[in-house]
Amino acid sequence: MIVSRRQFIRTGVAGSLLLAFSGWLNAAGERRLSSDERAMLAAIAAALLDGALPPAGDERSRLVALTVDGIARTIAGLSVASQREIGELFGLLVLAPGRMVLAGVGKPWREAGVGDVSAFLESWRTSRLALLQGAYAALHDLTFGAWYARPDTWEAIAYPGPPRGYF
Template identity: 50%
Template sequence: MITRRQFIKAGVIGGAALAAAGLFYSRGLKEAPVAAVSPGLTFENRPVIAAIVPAILAGALPESGEARKKAIAQTVDGVGIAIAGLSASAQKELEELFTLLSIAPMRMLLAGVWPRWEEASPAQIAAFLQGWRGSRLELLRSAYAALHDLVLGAWYGTPDNWEAIGYPGPPEML
C-alpha cells in the first residue's frame, strides 16, 4: 500500500516533470535562460511574485503610477533576497512552487487563474490567495503562508516602509 509520504513525493516529482515539460514546450525547445534577475528569483518567477504582491499588500502600496511600480519591483527584489537567505531545501521547494505556478495548466489547476499572471485581475489573484488560505489541504495553506510571509517580510524589511507602522528603525549603535 502506498503511504502518504510516497504519494506526496510522487506528486512533487510528477509536478516537477510537468513543469520541466511545460518550460520546454513554452520555449519551443529553445534553451531557457537560468540566470537569476535578483538573488533567489529567476526571470520566470518574477511575474508570479509581482502579481501576488498587490493582492497581499492591498492598501499599503501607493495607489498608482511610478511609485506603485517601483514599490512592487522593490518588494519582488526583497522576496528574492529573502529566498536567497533560506536553506537550500526551502529554496528548492519555493522554486518548485513558482515553477508550477508559472506553467499555464498548473496555474489554472492549482490557483484557478486562467490568464497569464501579468493579465490576471486583482480580484482573481485575491480569490486564489483566499482559496489557498482557507484550503482543507495543509500543503496549500502552508504555500499561502510562505507567500504571505515572504511578501510581508520583503515589504516591511525596507526602511522606506517603516514609517507606516511607526517603527523608528533599529537602535543606533553607541
C-alpha cells in the same frame, strides 16, 4: 473554499503531478528568478500588499519591483531544502496549467488583477489541502518579510526604527 470530494481528489492528483513535473524542471538548483517568476510574484505581492501599497501608478510598480527583489534575496538566504521547495512552487505557478488548475487564475500573471489574485490567495489560505495552505503561508511570509524589512515602509506603521547614536 468549499470543494466537493471529487474536486478535492482531482486537484490533489493534478497538484502532485504538476509538483513532480515542476520539481524536475527546478532540479538544477540555484538560479536567479526568471522573468515569468518575477511577473507572478509581482502579481501576488500587489494583492498581498494591497492596502499598504499606493494606488496604481509608477510608484506602486516601483515598490512592487523592490519587494520582488527582496523576495529573491530572502530565498537566496534559505536552506537548500527550502530553496528547492520554493523553486517547485514557483515552477508550478508559472506554468499555465498550474496557474489555472491549482490557483484558478485564468489570465496570465501580467494581466491578472488584484481581485483575481486575491481570490486565489484566499482559496489557498483556507484550503483543505495542507500543501496549498503551506504554499500560501510561504508566499505570505516572503512578501510581508520583504516589504517590512525596508525602512521606507516603517513610517506608515509609526515604527521609528532601531535606536541610533552612542554606538
